[in-house]
Amino acid sequence: QQPVQSPQAVILREGEDAVINCSSSKALYSVHWYRQKHGEAPVFLMILLKGGEQKGHEKISASFNEKKQQSSLYLTASQLSYSGTYFCGTETTEQLTFGKGTKLSVIP
Amino acid sequence: NAGVTQTPKFQVLKTGQSMTLQCAQDMNHNSMYWYRQDPGMGLRLIYYSASEGTTDKGEVPNGYNVSRLNKREFSLRLESAAPSQTSVYFCASSPTLAGGGQETQYFGPGTRLLVL
Numbered sequence: 001q002q003p004v005q006s007p008q009a010v011i012l013r014e015g016e017d018a019v020i021n022c023s024s025s026k027a028l029y030s031v032h033w034y035r036q037k038h039g040e041a042p043v044f045l046m047i048l049l050k051g052g053e054q055k056g057h058e059k060i061s062a063s064f065n066e067k068k069q070q071s072s073l074y075l076t077a078s079q080l081s082y083s084g085t086y087f088c089g090t091e092t093t094e095q096l097t098f099g100k101g102t103k104l105s106v107i108p
Numbered sequence: 109n110a111g112v113t114q115t116p117k118f119q120v121l122k123t124g125q126s127m128t129l130q131c132a133q134d135m136n137h138n139s140m141y142w143y144r145q146d147p148g149m150g151l152r153l154i155y156y157s158a159s160e161g162t163t164d165k166g167e168v169p170n171g172y173n174v175s176r177l178n179k180r181e182f183s184l185r186l187e188s189a190a191p192s193q194t195s196v197y198f199c200a201s202s203p204t205l206a207g208g209g210q211e212t213q214y215f216g217p218g219t220r221l222l223v224l
Contacts, residue, residue, distance in 0.1 A: 002150065032212065041198060041215040042151070087150060089213075096213060097167075098143075100150040 001025060003090040005099035012078045012106050020073040020102045022088030031064050031071040032089035032096065042087060045073075078106045109134055112216035114199050120222045121189045129184040129219050131199030139202045140182035141166075141213065142174060144195040151198065157182055158204075189223045196220050 003024040010018050022031060030049045034042040048064035048071055060082075064071045069090075075082055085101040115130045133140065142154040153166030155174040163174050171193060173185045182201075186193060200213040 041217050044212050044214070047212060091211070095153070096211070097153070098151040100148060 002097055003088055003099040005086075005088055005102050007102060008100070009103040010105070012075075012082075012104065014080060014106055014108055015077050018075045018078060018104060020075075020086050020088075020104070022071045022073070022090070022099055024069045024090045026069065026090070026092050028064075028066065028069055028090050028092060030091045031062075032091065033062055033071075033073050034087045034089065034098075035084045036087065036101070037084040045086075075104070078104075080106050080108065082106050111135065112199055112201055112214055114197075114216040114219050116219060117217065118220045120224065121186075122224050123190060125189050126185065126187050127189065128186075129197055129199075129221075130181070131183065131216055132181045133199075133201040133214070133216075134180065135201060135203075135214065136179070137201040137214075138179070138204050139211070140176065141200040141202075142172075142182070142184045143198045143200065144168065144193075145198060145218075146195050154184065154197075189221075191223045194221060194223045 003022050006021045030047055032047050033045040036042040050066040059076045062073045083106045085103045087098045087101045089096045089098045112133045138159045141156040143151040145151050152168050154172050157163045157176040160179045175183045197219045199216040202211045202213045
C-alpha cells in the first residue's frame, strides 16, 4: 500500500524551512528518501532504520517514528538547488513502495 | 562505473506495436526493478527480480513481461502497446531485495515512451 505524503506541493523562498511528512499503515523496516529533479532520475538522499533514528545530509535531515510508522524530512535554510520532487519509500517485507511525491519549489 | 543504464532514452510507438526496454547495471547488484512514473502517481512497481533467474509481479504488471537475462541485465517488454502505457519507465537495482533494511535503490536515467 502506497505511503501518504504531505503536503503535495510547497513553495519556499531561499532560506526558509520546510517539513515533508510520510506515513504508512504498515509496519516498516525502514524509510527511504529520494529527490528527483525535473527530467532526471530519482536520487537517494538517506535511509532511516526503525528505532527512531534521525539522520542528516547537509541541511536536510529526517526522522522516523516506528510506533506511528511516520517519517519526516526537514529542509532548513533552503537553497535553490533543493527544488525538485521528494519521494519517500517505505520498506516492508520484500517491497519498497514509494509515495506520490512532494513537489518543492525554492524561489529567490 | 556507469551505474544503471537504460536504452532507449525516448521511443514513440503506435498502438499494437511491441518493444523491449533494456536495462543493465555494473554494480554487481542482485536485485533489479522496473517502475513506471506518471504525473501525480509517483513511482509504481511493474516487476522486480530478487536475483538472477527469478522475477515477480509488482503493483502494475498487466501488459508487460520481463526477462532477467543475467545478473547485469533486466529487460521489460511491451507485447502490444496501448496509449495507457505512455509513461516514463525507470529501471533500478539494489544489492539485495528490500525487506532486510538498508537496501538503497539506484535508478537509471529513464525511458520516455509515447504510445499513439
